[in-house]
Amino acid sequence: MNSPTGATQIAFGIGQVDALARVLVGSPSLYSAQMRRSLALRTLARAWAQYRDDRAITLGRTLVGAECSAERDAFLVLLERALPPRENALPEGIRLVRAVAIAPMASEAAETAAIVAASSDDLEAVFAALDRTGSEHGALPDDPLERLLHLVEQFRYSRGDERDPLSATARTPCWAINLAATARGDAFGLSESPLPFPGLVRRRLFRADRHADEQRDDAARFLREALHAAARDIVEVSRAAEIFARTFANQRSNSRLSLAWMLLFGLGGMTAAQLARALPATKAGAGKLLRQLEAQRLVQGQGPFAPFICTVRFPPALSDWRYQADR
Numbered sequence: 001m002n003s004p005t006g007a008t009q010i011a012f013g014i015g016q017v018d019a020l021a022r023v024l025v026g027s028p029s030l031y032s033a034q035m036r037r038s039l040a041l042r043t044l045a046r047a048w049a050q051y052r053d054d055r056a057i058t059l060g061r062t063l064v065g066a067e068c069s070a071e072r073d074a075f076l077v078l079l080e081r082a083l084p085p086r087e088n089a090l091p092e093g094i095r096l097v098r099a100v101a102i103a104p105m106a107s108e109a110a111e112t113a114a115i116v117a118a119s120s121d122d123l124e125a126v127f128a129a130l131d132r133t134g135s136e137h138g139a140l141p142d143d144p145l146e147r148l149l150h151l152v153e154q155f156r157y158s159r160g161d162e163r164d165p166l167s168a169t170a171r172t173p174c175w176a177i178n179l180a181a182t183a184r185g186d187a188f189g190l191s192e193s194p195l196p197f198p199g200l201v202r203r204r205l206f207r208a209d210r211h212a213d214e215q216r217d218d219a220a221r222f223l224r225e226a227l228h229a230a231a232r233d234i235v236e237v238s239r240a241a242e243i244f245a246r247t248f249a250n251q252r253s254n255s256r257l258s259l260a261w262m263l264l265f266g267l268g269g270m271t272a273a274q275l276a277r278a279l280p281a282t283k284a285g286a287g288k289l290l291r292q293l294e295a296q297r298l299v300q301g302q303g304p305f306a307p308f309i310c311t312v313r314f315p316p317a318l319s320d321w322r323y324q325a326d327r
Contacts, residue, residue, distance in 0.1 A: 047075075130151070
């Protein structure tokens, strides 16, 4: 059962994320445009991983890879529709992903349109539920955990008497709730601004054969994990910029090496051709930048046509500003 300590942890997580957003991300001197772009890409990669899990997509682990182009483009279109009008960072990240990723074939484009058409009603229903306020019928509570539990209850299709309880969760709009949380964390009572919180719910929450206390404990844990992941992303992008500044202390002001590093850190890995499209630059020029990063063990090449992978790993504690690199 959710305890007062659990509620305190949720409140602390909300305060921590809002403080980081105001003090760190909100300061142009502390959080550069490159860092904001990297944070947006990191958020998109994490949201795509959750979307794949929610919709049982087994391929396409890399956001800018060649696999699952139709599903990935549908994910990007649906997320764009969910974003508030004045959101700037994520739309820019989406445009960059589209520029970097391999263009889909005509058949894949048609499949994307079909996925979007079949999914739009679920996404609109989730936002309709979130936008009900005050004394309106079906309005959600203000408390973030209660709001999440009521939202899950509204979209649970399982009755608890199915022969296979898991089968009833396959049709639930878990993916839509997570996209909504990515686009508008403020609608879930998790932030003052629309910060992204991918992974707020999991499909197991939509099973009706589970005990209410078990549901509440899981929902509280997922909520805390989403808050922690958002805070971690903000801080780790800042750490990545610090690592680069220490490693390449004598870089010229017009060098694009810093931009290349922050793009690669945001996505986790890129080929020379993909980096060339992102900068833009020639493939040879992008390859030279990647080899400079590899020489300092910030990235690692995996072959002539494989992506260069970010090797920097951070300890879990937000207060620990050291970094670890795979060496």
